[in-house]
Amino acid sequence: MRVFITGASGWIGSAAVDELLAHGYDVTGLARSDTSASALEAKGATVLRGDLDDLDSLRRGSQDADAVIHLANKHDWANPAESNRAERAAVETIASTLVGSNRPFLLASGVAGLAQGRPSTEQDPSPFSGPEAPRGGTENLALDYLDRGVKSISLRFAPTVHGIGDHGFISLIVAAAREKGVSGFVGDGTSGWAAVHRTDAATMIRLGLEKAPAGSLLHAVGETSVATKDIAEAIGRGLRLPVESIDPADAVTHFGFIGGFFALDLSSTSTITQHLFDWTPTGPTLLDDITAGAYFEV
Structure with a gap:
């Protein structure tokens, strides 16, 4: 299976690349720098140059893959509106490219803010929708593509x-x-x-790719x-x-x-x-x- 990963040289993404390569997947990673590209190539992954704002690269990587795992985020804490804008544009680009294919689209989300006064669970829907919401409301945006032939799966990471x-x-x-x-x-x-430990998160990503039904809300939580x-x-x-x-x-x-x-x-x-x-x-x-x-x- 050919898997396209954004954020492939990041903290979680690099561990996910290692996990998928170790299990025989053909991995293409998005890389915005020479350093990131060299690291991916050294592991045996294919490199697609681009970044989160390069929507043509996101479209091309998604078109050529059997599955997409979207882990990149600008994490611009000084300008969260810009992070949310870029995240929403990226998810819209990837999801629209996958329409009608029933190919898996796994995207990063989080457990923060899902519940008050108790631990959140996978049964808690995300309350965040729309461009102004955290992460641009992209979990719900991706799930909106389920009835358009996209196998959307949310990866909710611990803080x-x-x-x-x-x-x-x-x-x-x-x-x-x-x-x-x-x-x-x-x-x-x-x-x-x-x-959650980074290696456990990477394992959960692979298992989500292999086993999760469309529309799954998965929690990468160890404690x-x-x-x-x-x-x-x-x-x-x-x-x-x-x-x-x-x-x-x-x-x-x-x-x-x-x-x-x-x-x-x-x-x-x-x-x-x-x-x-x-x-x-x-x-x-x-x-x-x-x-x-x-x-x-x-």
Whole structure:
């Protein structure tokens, strides 16, 4: 099977490329730089040069593939409207290219904001629709193509997909601890984040490609809820810094934009996904990775 992957050299995408190549797939990865292209070629993947704004490349990659996995995102936190615009345009381009083919279209989404006061599940529909919504409302946009002959499948990732080399949300919290000289958590620290190890996420992507029915909402979640206070304490031990509560009103000042997320409960389950695939996450836990020093090399 020929699989076209956007974000193929990114944190999750590079692990997905490794997983698919190891299982005999013919992988084409979108690459916007010489460095990314060389890394993909060294693995044995085919390279298609372009980026998220190069809609012709997205169209060409989708036309030539038996399945598309869309993992790229601009992640422009200073200009989220631009990220949402680019994401929506990319998903519209890929989905419209696949109309009438019944080929799989797996796209990245998230578990954040799906439920309040409890862990979210795969049965929770996304409340985000339209161009102004987070990620441009692209999960619901892709699902709108189901009745047009596109096998859309949502890959909902935990807020932290962790491991050695991760430069995501946890690395930003670690950076704030270094800068402020204190490892902070927001309020009483009982809010919890779902988490998944990068290798487990890659396995789930492959299994979703192989087994998921059209319209599936899959959760890449290995741990339902890791208390934010426990995260802060592990960081404090690793950096030998005191651990303190940060007033919710000061969260963004202390942590930067990530403080708004660190204050939220972003817990989620993956029971349905695990049952569907007979999938059991086996990677290290988030606290294991923090304790092992995955986030402390400068």
